[in-house]
Amino acid sequence: MSLLADLLSTLFDRRYVFMGKQDERPLSELCTALMSSQGDISGAAIAHQILDGYATSDLAGKRVFFEFLNSEMDIDPSELERVVAAYKSEKSEENYRELVIAAEPKRQELARRLNQVPGATHQLVHMRKDLLGLLKEQPDLARTDLDLLHLFNSWFNRGFLVLRPISWESPAQILEKIIAYEAVHAIDSWDDLRRRLQPEDRRCFAFFHPSLPDEPLIFVEVALTKGIPASIQGVLGKERSIVPVEDVDTAVFYSISNCQGGLAGVSFGNSLIKQVVQDLSRELEQLNTFVTLSPLPTFCTWATKEEIDLPESDEALEELAASYLLEAKRKDNIPFDPVARFHLYNGALVHDVHANADTSENGRKQSAGVMVNYLYDLKKISQNHEVFANQKEIVASKRVQALAKAGSGQVSSPPKTAPS
Structure with missing residues (x-):
């Protein structure tokens, strides 16, 4: 490749x-x-x-x-x-x-x-x-x-795009652009970038177009872990322990960044995730879980708009976040949250929510520190996509549904979920 x-x-x-x-x-x-x-x-x-x-x-x-x-x-x-x-x-x-x-x-x-x-x-x-x-x-x-x-x-249709792995050995001009274009968790130094690319339990992939050979269109950062992580601090912490590649069982998509503002509305993410899942499955046959660790970028905006005070306890905050994900809708009856729309349309399900999962300034400001796991169950991706695209129903785990039910008193519209 x-x-x-x-x-x-x-x-x-x-x-x-x-x-x-x-x-x-x-x-x-x-x-x-x-x-x-x-x-x-x-x-x-x-x-x-x-x-x-x-x-x-x-x-x-x-x-x-x-x-x-x-x-x-x-x-x-x-x-x-x-x-x-x-x-x-x-x-x-x-x-x-x-x-x-x-x-x-x-x-x-x-x-x-x-x-x-x-x-x-x-x-x-x-x-x-x-x-x-x-x-x-x-x-x-x-x-x-x-x-x-x-x-x-x-x-820029999929047939013209080239998927390239990005590593610490990639050309400096590409690495500089990965730092500049990172849109979810800012890369604050070359050492920070090294920690995301060099260890054996880290991967990064980007789509390129032949006419823009030095310009990534979109890239995804992946953490290979044992089990599903509950916080970005655990994924990106400076003192974290590197997981031997033979012990990993989970691929965590923790950051997806679109790089070209002029290509807004051109869909790359769906193809990128599917291709990366295929490539990682071939490379590491023991991987059995593909999941994201995603922000809720409009959670605090929504709460302010609805005049909802954010709870102080972690449990209540997770309940409100689950209600937000399953119940807060736009006028067209699809989720208010843009990241949720992206992953649900791609066939993922809402697997779990975590309080204090992103303690950065931006994480607190946008998501009240909450993050969510969207699970890509390879056997159910097509089914989940059809349910969401055609019926506008959100597929969620039983835990998330229970959390949403407990917090539903703060959200006006009833939930529309399909069992996982």
Whole structure:
């Protein structure tokens, strides 16, 4: 797998060097020129100048660029009506071709042409990150965002992704990005990173794309343990005892971090977990439990919103957390907690909750120190996924159900759970 990744990196990691005269036309005119260009060389030169021009623009210039894409490169409703009528009248090949062309916004083809420049994929991902930052003030730009997301879902589908193990021997530029992108439990030093990567009972895996060979898209950190841990302190403690690899029986996914803000909405986590489970199962046949140790990032926010005082006793706090996980829902009747939504949709079940499991400042602030184990029972993943996706029922262990029942008086809506 590593050799394949290196070969793909060599193949795709080429830098475009523009040697022509800089074109001073506005980005909108350059985009129009690119759409009318027929030659590969001239098209690549224009694409390069658009990308460079966008990258050097200030926020106001970027906003103008997106407004241009949103309005001037949108679908033409009148033309679409005409071709729909023609296709309805006669379902010929020509009419279908015209319908497909008219139904696609021009900005999608523009993005494809921009992407012909080596290195452009990463620039387009950054471009969407900027766009996402503008949507709150200009929600109408969501049309352009939907088009970029549509393209990225194709460009970054599982078939193009390469899974690489990350170890202490990985290139420094990759390790630096693991430190920078860690989103769950901050890595505060190189020694901290070494403790997460070097011991025999630790693993880390990341997805890469051939067009971004040095940029992880998402990575997961794994602790190999004997038994299911009840706190992150026990997993990441400086003085912890290393478990001999022949004694481990559990793989604990304790941190999953998305690395590219511009790829928000493109699903990687489900494929990543499934692939890592398969790889670890082949490497260590004695592994029989695959579980997470996850935060409840919106628990305290929810409690404040519901005007619920967090209990001081650990038992009561675990009861309230279990009620939150099983009963707190959005308007669409799926869990309020984003991490719960992710793992439940992937086919996990709520296995256990633990008070004082994350005593860090962030853990206290977001989750009141509570963490949860989501269990990936390999024999029931598909069944659990179907129950959650189709019936919006949460599969939970009997212990969690009992805790939730004890704490349900503080949560208004009744629980909807399926037995584990």
